[in-house]
Amino acid sequence: MFNQYSFWLKTAIILQVITAAAHSMSFFFTPEGSTHQERLLIDLMQNYRTDMGAGFSPSTMNIMTAFSACFALLYLMGALVNSYLLRRKTDIETMKGIVTINLVVFGVCFMVMALNTFLPPIVMTGLVFLSLIVSRLTFSKT
Template identity: 40%
Template structure:
């Protein structure tokens, strides 16, 4: 039981820190280190694509919304897991919830490994590993 609680808290902390650290990117402007990067940032900030139905968004706006969604997903997952850990819930329901977490954060970890860089890879991979450990240790607990 202690292992399950410890791994669950590790997952909560890791998910919360992932969301909090990633939300910093919402408030920091990218800085160009050369002329090509300056041109790329300017294009991302100014070029508006026609997305149909009257929507014209820049790549910077799309990037901002995806960053916000990732931060909110991690924060929501950590708060929900914390809430479920603090309130009595049956083992079978908690195992199902952890299975859902494992599916979503497993896919997320794979996407991070393929498309991003070290900090998000570490954050999502650690979150997934702690969630997998919590699910495994919960399965070992015998119902009394």
């Protein structure tokens, strides 16, 4: 019974880990501009600080790093939870619910990526979402 949907759920897990790892690569590289405007933009993002009150004055790069870390952690958490439940051979109704929750969360993430980012994150989040859709559809056949 687990084999009918587990292939697609395992595919989603692998894609979630790859997405988290690929997004984490940005923590190991320093951005460098190739034109004067790009170098100016990077300098402003790293050094211009906005006073947000209560002694909090992050740069735009600090905020982007936090968003980036949360994105990678979201995908890693999804992969770990799905992997754990699959290994425990959790009952079919619980797995349907978990995959449905995954669909909502990663579907919204995919829409946000599709509207606001560039091709690699759109493709990676889209593949995760697609594999979760197929996994959820195969539950109906069990």
